[in-house]
Amino acid sequence: MVKNVVQVRDLVVVRGGREVLPGVSLDVPAGVTGLLGPSGCGKTTLMRCLVGAQRVRSGTVEVLGEPAGSPLLRTRVGYVTQAASVYDDLTVAENLAFFARVLGVGRDAVDEAVAAVGLDDHRHQVVGRLSGGQRSRASLAVALLGTPDLLVLDEPTVGLDPVLRRDLWALFHRIADGGAAVLVSSHVMDEAERCHRLLLMRGGRIIADGSPAEIRDRTGAADVEQAFLRLVEGREEAA
């Protein structure tokens, strides 16, 4: 059995007096895992827990065998927030060179990351003047620096055109083929089929966990969107 890259047990997170994660447990293996669920269901909070940015009430989060957020993980986990976290007044190359120095990786890592996200032609352009899709790719390139073992990507494909989305998913698979685990969140269910494995989330809980085919078969649905709806309705009837 493949060892899990991420192991979350009984994780409770309270934000603003509300239990955003009321005791969630899940595993993320190597490969591309999709974290799917409606906006506000706790995806971002869960991802922040994995990178050690979220204050946690109780429970354990282990990443690559270490407690999440431990200093050893800071070069091994790449994180892309929902908004592009890059400096708008620097060029693509300057942004990457800065983060590469912080991470202690060489200049060749910068070239690789720029090429991986297809921004070669824009590397000397100031990020603030790029399109939204190009900015989010610049932000993604930062996370690729130093070839991390776990990539945590918060809605990296939202608002991108279909061609770009296809290219990015191909990139995620190439990264996963290299042995890394990639966790991608999305609130768009039609991205589900592109994942090896899915975690369906609602109201801070994981309501289904398995490959797209397994989830479709279990619910007898034609696609993952329908499966999600059936799972939700099933829960509401049981309640």
Place this chain on the structure above:
Amino acid sequence: MSPRVTLAVAGRVLTQVRRDHRTLAMLMVVPCALISLLWWMFEDLPGDLFDRFGPGLLAMFPFIVMFLVTSVTTLRERSSGTLERLLTMPLGRLDLLLGYALAFGLLAAVQSALAVGVSVGLLGLEVSGPVWLLGVVAVADAVLGTALGLLVSAFATTEFQAVQFMPAFVLPQVLLCGLFVPRDAMPGVLEVVSDALPLSYAVDAMQELVGAADAGRVWRDVLVVACFALAALGLGSATLRRRTP
């Protein structure tokens, strides 16, 4: 903490400022223009009023400007998500703070060199002590402004709020620093308050340099300013949390 990361932060901040030509020009030109305005204002008055007020103004520029620039830049860093990203990387909190202090300290050194050059070279400000010591005081001042700016940016959630901290934090210090009313002539309570505010020592140091020029007293004031700056950096570092609610 690592010098590599500290220098990376300082270099990045300087590149950002360099890219913003208008800000850079204003940082360098405005203090020179204001000090010239002050000199001109006192032109027709008897006495050496410019020698009395000039040093205080030289102490205020780096402090006020760096306070504003830092509080807005760090607020931007917090709200754009770059801070959250940096804190998931192998970056010590002190790396970030010292990187900022280094970059803005350098800018302040250039800014002050220009303002002092204009004051002493063109406007005839009489300095009894060594002129380079004016630069040291100015840099200490700038680092203080940077440190306080970093600290208050933690309590601002919008840029409007960050800018409002300037009248709230900076103007009282300007009023009580001894420029308008000598500090020992203020009501007792205000004198005590003035003794507890860092800008008072910065202005004292500048005035001492122009006046009696007792190097020992200047260094003592610089030390007090540096201690305030360190304390503010320490408190500021406490506001940079890797884990946030």
